Amino acid sequence: MKKTREELREELRQKSESLIESILDWYEANENPTMSQIEAQVLSIREKVGQETAQQLIQAQEAVRPPTAPLCPRCQQAMRAKGNKTKRIDGFIGTMVIQRAYYYCPTCQEGLFPPG
Incomplete structure (x- = not known):
C-alpha cells in the first residue's frame, strides 16, 4: 500500500532524530573531540540520513507505481x-x-x- 507523504515524513523524521541522538551521545561521551573526529561523525550521520532517505523513497516507488x-x-x-x-x-x-x-x-x- 502506498505511504502518504506524512507517513514518509514521520518515518524519516524518527530515523533522523535517532541519528542526531546518537551523535549527541557520542559527543557527550568524548571529552574534547578534535575537529577531525567531529567531522568524521557528522559525515557518517550525513551518509546514513542520505541512505535511509533514498531507501524509503525507492521502496515507496513500487507502491506508487506497481x-x-x-x-x-x-x-x-x-x-x-x-x-x-x-x-x-x-x-x-x-x-x-x-x-x-x-x-x-x-x-x-x-x-x-x-x-x-
Whole structure:
C-alpha cells in the first residue's frame, strides 16, 4: 500500500532524530573531540540520513507505481509474480536494502528481480 507523504515524513523524521541522538551521545561521551573526529561523525550521520532517505523513497516507488509483469528475456512470455525479495544495492550514496517483486518464468524456469 502506498505511504502518504506524512507517513514518509514521520518515518524519516524518527530515523533522523535517532541519528542526531546518537551523535549527541557520542559527543557527550568524548571529552574534547578534535575537529577531525567531529567531522568524521557528522559525515557518517550525513551518509546514513542520505541512505535511509533514498531507501524509503525507492521502496515507496513500487507502491506508487506497481510494476507490470515483465516479459521473460529468453522466451518473451509474461512472467509470474512470486512474492517479494530483498536485495542489497550499491548506489551512489552507499548500500541500501530494498524489497521488490520477484518474477518467475514457468516455461524457462528463470527468475527476475527488476531493477528499480
